[in-house]
Amino acid sequence: xxxxxxxxxxxxxGVWNRRWLALAVAWGIxxxxxxxxxxxxxxxxxxxxxxxxxxxILPEQIGISTGDQQQNVxxxxxxxxxxENLEKVVRGTDLAQSVSNDRDLAGKVAMLRANIKVxxxxxxxxxxxxxxxxxxxxxxxxxxxxxxxxxxxxDIFEEENVAGDRDETRxxxxxxxxxxxxxxxxxxxxxxxxxxxxxxYMGLLPGTGSISARMDAARTEINAIDSxxxxxxxxxxxxxxQLAGTPASISGGASGGTSALGSVMGEIAAAKxxxxxxxxxxxxxxxxxxxxxxxxxGASAATGTPNPTYTSLKSMQAxxxxxxxALQVRKGQIQADLNAMTDRQVSEPGVAxxxxxxxxxxxxxxxxxxxxxxxxxxxxxxxxxxxxxxxxKFRVIEPPSVPSKPAAPNRPLLLLAVLIVGIxxxxxxxxxxxxxxxxxxxxxxLEKAAGLPVIGAIxxxxxxxxxxxxxxxxxxxLAGSGGLAGVCLLLVAVEFVxxxxx
Numbered sequence: 001x002x003x004x005x006x007x008x009x010x011x012x013x014g015v016w017n018r019r020w021l022a023l024a025v026a027w028g029i030x031x032x033x034x035x036x037x038x039x040x041x042x043x044x045x046x047x048x049x050x051x052x053x054x055x056x057i058l059p060e061q062i063g064i065s066t067g068d069q070q071q072n073v074x075x076x077x078x079x080x081x082x083x084e085n086l087e088k089v090v091r092g093t094d095l096a097q098s099v100s101n102d103r104d105l106a107g108k109v110a111m112l113r114a115n116i117k118v119x120x121x122x123x124x125x126x127x128x129x130x131x132x133x134x135x136x137x138x139x140x141x142x143x144x145x146x147x148x149x150x151x152x153x154x155d156i157f158e159e160e161n162v163a164g165d166r167d168e169t170r171x172x173x174x175x176x177x178x179x180x181x182x183x184x185x186x187x188x189x190x191x192x193x194x195x196x197x198x199x200x201y202m203g204l205l206p207g208t209g210s211i212s213a214r215m216d217a218a219r220t221e222i223n224a225i226d227s228x229x230x231x232x233x234x235x236x237x238x239x240x241x242q243l244a245g246t247p248a249s250i251s252g253g254a255s256g257g258t259s260a261l262g263s264v265m266g267e268i269a270a271a272k273x274x275x276x277x278x279x280x281x282x283x284x285x286x287x288x289x290x291x292x293x294x295x296x297x298g299a300s301a302a303t304g305t306p307n308p309t310y311t312s313l314k315s316m317q318a319x320x321x322x323x324x325x326a327l328q329v330r331k332g333q334i335q336a337d338l339n340a341m342t343d344r345q346v347s348e349p350g351v352a353x354x355x356x357x358x359x360x361x362x363x364x365x366x367x368x369x370x371x372x373x374x375x376x377x378x379x380x381x382x383x384x385x386x387x388x389x390x391x392x393k394f395r396v397i398e399p400p401s402v403p404s405k406p407a408a409p410n411r412p413l414l415l416l417a418v419l420i421v422g423i424x425x426x427x428x429x430x431x432x433x434x435x436x437x438x439x440x441x442x443x444x445x446l447e448k449a450a451g452l453p454v455i456g457a458i459x460x461x462x463x464x465x466x467x468x469x470x471x472x473x474x475x476x477x478l479a480g481s482g483g484l485a486g487v488c489l490l491l492v493a494v495e496f497v498x499x500x501x502x
Contacts, residue, residue, distance in 0.1 A: 011431060011434070019430065021430050022426035025422075028422075030421075030422035034418055034488075037411055037414045038411075041133045042406035043133035045131040046131075052125075081113060083109055086112045090105060090108045092152045112149070115130065125397070128157070132146040139406070154396060176376040184369060187369050190358070193358055197358055225331045225334070235320050236320040239313065240269055241266060241269025241270055245263070264290045268286045271283050404499075405499050415491050
């Protein structure tokens, strides 16, 4: 700990011995720094706060949601910094007095782009800031121009929101109308081509859609008809069997023969229902037996009365026979159409691809047409609502005012900072020089450097005249140090006086 203390004392002693160098360096740094600070132009800012209220009588049902309204406000905020609006600001303020040609105008626009800020401090609260730091004019003029810039931005903001974009809406509607008419003609032509193709290739096949889908539908219908036909044929066979066992007339004397004949005919029908043919031995025998029974009871049967059951069964048999025939005809038609389409696919392999192309073209045009119709209606409704109800309304919370002091730079703080930097710069220079030069402030350091024992040290002895000279030098040093601080305070006072005059 004592070693560290000794090192600190040695460092302070070395700085003190070079105090004049430290003071000169401090004066040099301060003078240069204060000169630089004085050359920094004052920047005056004027701020205004605007409250934006997004409201609409018709809410999201017509497509104008709160998010869309906020996007409109953001769009206006971005367009405020456009070259056109900045030119309006230049022409509407005192900046126009220093503009004589397009080059000067472009320079002022570039300067404004860096000196204008529009930020959203809260959900619906915007802060518009205009600043001016032109070195060619006075501080008072800069302050007035800053307020004029902020006020002109508010005027442009109001113009963008209150006037609305009616011209843009009309142009959009005109463009959408032309596009809808064009797409409608294209859609009609595509639909006509598709209808002609279907009439040529697919008009006979059932179902809707592509060729493959229609052919699959045709096959599915044939399978269904086959199932229905099997069921109808089975029902017809059963009806034939029942009809064969029922006498056409009723006779009292021939009831035994008629009953036997009906039984034989029922057996024949049952055998045929099982799939036996006419050449089967059992059916041949049954046919002979039936013929014999008919010969025995033919005469008596002819004289009988009509059997109502037989008449009813005969009618049902005719109905089921008609059903079977209709199913067979329908199956034949669909099969013929399916075969014809299959032949066309073989002879014209590009039919399916042509149909897919026509369908894709039609669907794409229809999608575009529907979207254009929806967009046109949405634009029309948006324009009506914005014109009638005002999609965006705002009011000025804090109007811009002429600033009384510059927003930047903070010159008093910079002057004090330069003084501190100068003091530490002088001390650092003296300390660094003491480290570079080889000196031995203590006997211990000399003994360590020489490697030889030091017998003793002689204390400096001053005469009376030397004491007087040192006191004079100390006063001069203190005066120089105090003058440095005094100059700094004087510059700070001058800065405040200039602010008051501005």
